[in-house]
Amino acid sequence: NAGVTQTPKFRILKIGQSMTLQCTQDMNHNYMYWYRQDPGMGLKLIYYSVGAGITDKGEVPNGYNVSRSTTEDFPLRLELAAPSQTSVYFCASSYVEEKLFFGSGTQLSVL
């Protein structure tokens, strides 16, 4: 099993550009999550989903959007990139809500 796969691994955006961070999992997990990790700040939850067609905001959702059309995929959309969105983004999935499996992350810089 590949587990949780994130693409791309690195990306540089200009202010105002948009992009989609891809996340797919092959473990048939119902729960999926997007976190961002800033230096010295731990991980902050952006959005999560408890199943296909259901999404909800986390702690820091502003500037992001998600969709969950299938169990496997949970893309994260940045519409108007801002320097404050420079961070490392992690997607995660879980079967039960407490044991998370993380992808290897996407390092995003907005210049």
Add this chain to the structure above:
Amino acid sequence: TQLLEQSPQFLSIQEGENLTVYCNSSSVFSSLQWYRQEPGEGPVLLVTVVTGGEVKKLKRLTFQFGDARKDSSLHITAAQPGDTGLYLCAGVDQTGANNLFFGTGTRLTVIP
């Protein structure tokens, strides 16, 4: 926002030494998890503690959940270079909102 503070933020020790990392909050959690994260990778779950006062051992790592379920500690005995990494605690929201609240992290370096 439920704040989990970890201390120390950075720790550099010699191989063979013992160390303790602390995770503290003013909030009560239904359970608490510890993760280790290596550079360029996502966090990997080490352990989940559920009951107040619970102690779990994973080889040289000992995890304890506070009696009031607000704090936790991780003790490593005879640290090895392979223990190097970022250690994160994460509290599970007691309200059942499917949220993990992560601590600020402790970056451990074990020098051979």
